[in-house]
Amino acid sequence: MLNDIQEVLYSEKDLQEMVDRVGAEITRDYEGKNLLLVSVLKGSVAFMADLMRAIKIPARIDFMSVSSYGSGTKTSGVVKIVKDLDLNLEGYDILIVEDILDSGKTLSYLMEILQARNPASIELCTLFDKPERRQVPVFPKYVGTVIPDAFIVGYGLDYAENYRNLPFVGILKPEVYGG
Numbered sequence: 001m002l003n004d005i006q007e008v009l010y011s012e013k014d015l016q017e018m019v020d021r022v023g024a025e026i027t028r029d030y031e032g033k034n035l036l037l038v039s040v041l042k043g044s045v046a047f048m049a050d051l052m053r054a055i056k057i058p059a060r061i062d063f064m065s066v067s068s069y070g071s072g073t074k075t076s077g078v079v080k081i082v083k084d085l086d087l088n089l090e091g092y093d094i095l096i097v098e099d100i101l102d103s104g105k106t107l108s109y110l111m112e113i114l115q116a117r118n119p120a121s122i123e124l125c126t127l128f129d130k131p132e133r134r135q136v137p138v139f140p141k142y143v144g145t146v147i148p149d150a151f152i153v154g155y156g157l158d159y160a161e162n163y164r165n166l167p168f169v170g171i172l173k174p175e176v177y178g179g
């Protein structure tokens with residue numbers, strides 16, 4: 001697995017620093033609110049697990065799974081709910097926790113359907129943001145870091161379901177894509 005990595009972009013320490021900073025921002029902003037962290041599977045699991053522990057106020061968690069991608073690196077534009085949330089969202093201050101914001105298609109769809117369930121508020125937190133790639137307007141309230149248009153793996157992010165368990169974030173050697 002490590003042989004497939006061309007370059008490490010964010011080390012474990014870099015990631016921990018980003019998560020701690022975002023966690024502190026959320027802790028400050030959501031004091032006294034009814035925070036529900038909604039993790040979008042599977043890419044956000046590593047971020048979610050670390051972020052929830054960096055938040056120092058009461059928070060509930062829930063998970064959902066939507067699919068917008070095949071096994072490759074380009075969006076299909078097709079979004080469907082594979083696993084829905086367990087909780088009724090009424091009265092919750094929802095914070096969607098995402099691994100990466102790319103075209104924005106997945107998130108704009110998701111925010112629309114969750115909004116329709118009458119939460120008290122709904123915001124978005126993403127570890128990585130590729131604003132250059134946006135096709136529909138989506139504005140995250142919390143961003144770990146903005147990155148240029150490159151395909152990254154690790155810390156939850158996959159290529160063809162692989163590399164999610166890397167503890168750092170990097171880019172793959174071109175030959176891994178069959179190039």
Ligand code: IMP
Nearest residue numbers: 075101102103104105106151152157158
């Ligand atoms: P979009 O914003 O609807 O285009 O899709 C975002 C989703 O695409 C993320 O949740 C990832 O699953 C996937 N994705 C986008 N860019 C990358 C990347 O660089 N590495 C791995 N997955 C990515």
Ligand code: MG
Nearest residue numbers: 041042043099
């Ligand atoms: Mg994903």
